[in-house]
Amino acid sequence: MAEDWKPEVEELQRRRALAERMGGPEKVARQHGAGRLTVRERIEALVDQGSFDEVGALAGAAEYATDGSLSSFVPANFVVGTARLDGRRVAVGGDDFTVRGGAADAGIMGKQIYAERLANELGMPLVRLIEGTGGGGSVKMLEQHGFTYVPFNPGWDLVVDNLSAVPVVSACLGPVAGLGAARAVMSHLCVLVEGAGQLFVAGPPLVKHATGEDLTKEELGGAAVHRRSGAVDVIVPSEEAAFQAIRDFLAYLPSNVDFLPPVVASTDDVARRDEGLLSLVPRDRRKPYRLRPLLNALFDTGSVFDYACYGGSAYAGLARLDGHPVGVIATDPYRGATLTAEGADAITRLVDLCETFHLPIVNLTDQAGMVIGLAGEKRGSIRRGARAITAVYQARVPVAEIIVRRVFGVGGAGITNRHRLVRRWAWPSGDWGSLPVEGGIEAAYRAEIEAADDPAAHIAAIRERLDAVRSPFRTAEKFAVEDVIDPRESRPLLCEWVKDAYRVLPKLLGRPSFGVRP
Known part of the structure; x- marks a missing residue:
């Protein structure tokens, strides 16, 4: 009889080796043949080398011989553990598509719940690597179990709570359906790999049966669908790019809501004055300008992270000022000038993110x-715009505003909460009012114009008079805008402001004043 525990240790090693085989060589080869990594390869590629500490590797479906020895073992199709990501502790959970295609009837739901609880109670970011359904399984389970049940989402109390507690990131790395799709969007960042990942409530067979639509996975839930759907924040060309997006995004955020965002050393000169800003905005108000040069001129070099890809003309992003993370709201004039329903959703999402994790906002x-x-009107733009304005007004984080050009209507009035202290500067190109002059002259002066001998000349004369009145210097004289500045001063001023902003952030630490919604 053995006098030590060596036999059990050897059995432990054997079972771990069986778990690392996942669904077996054939299923692994099929995964690779589809151009996708296995869940273990994904975790290895994402986290710091050698830092993954797996939890529950021995969980799975086992069969035993008559003598009690293990005859076969199929691991649960969910891998979970802790790791370091750029030196910081994170919780990681991923679906194993090589075991029953990630379906829940091959899984142990307790492992998914454990991943949520691990992040929640230890206050660490959570990364979900999703591929499969992750839901209630197939209808075969009715016969296997001999009964059915009233549906519920296991661990969903933690899934909801985590949105107000820790950064949550999800990556759609293959077909993602059902509860898996719901898990994907219950995050602060949802990443989709173009060509490999698809996101849908139900897959093509069920959709065809229910609706008659005969669609491929890509047609139903691929990148072309989700560039504007609002369900996905970032679309990337590869799994490697998805992992980099996860790292980049988390680098702006604290590990949980009880800490400030991480400030990094910056080599970019805070006094940098970009000469291109002086001519960025055309004098002709009908001509657009490029947004990217503006972002690059104001924020630390290489620090801009594009968020909420579906926003259209409404830009939502993250960036740094002298190493300090901030949220960024802007408009891309080449994609439009007005706030759409989708743009309002993007702004709402960014503002809620910044409020939850204490990032000041630059507008x-x-x-x-x-x-x-x-x-x-068919998109319900006014209601969704009002939701964005509500998010802006509910946010308590410090805000700085640079008025680059237009401020008009409900959208312009509500894009910043001007009922609180906002450090605000306007460029000489600033143009504001209840309505743009160009669109309002004919309505406001209709009778006068109709009575004129030369209506076109009369309109031109009215416009000339109004152009003098609409000068931002007139507004500054009344202290209705605090400062009009040389555009080249913008970065130095913002870099000074951000230090003031970070001094007041500690009093906002802790959970947001209202629960975060996906």
Whole structure:
């Protein structure tokens, strides 16, 4: 008889080796043949080398011989543990598609719940690597179990609570359906790999049966669908790019809501004055300008992270000022001037993220108001715009505003909460009011114009008079805008402001004043 525990240790090693085989060589080869990594390869590629500490590797479906020895073992199709990501502790959970395609009837739901609890109670970011359904399993389970049940989402109390407690990131790395899709969008960042990942409530067979639509996975839930759907924040070309997006995003955020965002050393000169800003905005108000040069001129070099890809003309992003993380709201004039329903959703999502994790917000305002017309009304643009304004008004984090060009209508009025202290500067290109002059002259002066001998000349004369009145210097004289500045001063001023902002952030630590919604 053995006098030590060596036989059990050897059995432990054997079982771990069986778990690392996942669904077996054939299923692993099929995964690779589809151009996708296995869950263990994904974790290894994402986290710091050698830092993954797996939990529950021995969980799975086992069969035993008559003598009690293990005859076969199929691991649960969910891998969970802790690791370091750029030196910081994170919780990681991933679906194993090589075991029953990630379906829940091959899983142990307790492992998914454990991943949520691990992040929640230890206060560490959570990364979900999703591929499969992760839901209630197939209808075969009815016969296997001999009964059915009233559906519920296991561990969903933790899934919901984590949105207000720790950074949560999900990556759609293959077909993701059902509860898996719900887990994907219950996050602060949802990443989709173009060509490999798809996201849908139900897959093509069920959709065809229920609706008659005969669609491929890509047609139903691929990148082309989700660039504007609002369900996905970032679309990337590869799994490697997805892992980099996860690292980049988490680098702006604290480990949990009880800490401030991480400030990093910056080599970019805080006094940098970009000469291109002086001519960035055309004098012709009908001509657009490029947003990217503006972002690059104001924020630390290489620090801009594009968020909420579906926003259209409404830009939502993250960046740094002298190493300090901030949220960024702006308008991309080449994609439109007005706030659409989708743009409002993007702004709501960014503002809620910044409020939850204590990032000050920089608003580069060029807002021509809410979108008008039948298409906008059918999208419920005014309600969704009002939701964005509500998020802006509920946020307590410090805000700085640079008025780059337009501030008009409900959208312009609500894009910043001007009922609180906002450190605000306007460029000489600033143009504001209840309505743009160009669109309002004919309505406001209709009778006068109709009576004129030369209506066109009369309109031009009215416009000339109004152009003098609409000068931002007139507004500054009344202290209705605090400062008009040389655009080249913008970065130095913002870099000074951000230090003030970070001094007041400690009093906002802890959970947001209201629960975060996906």
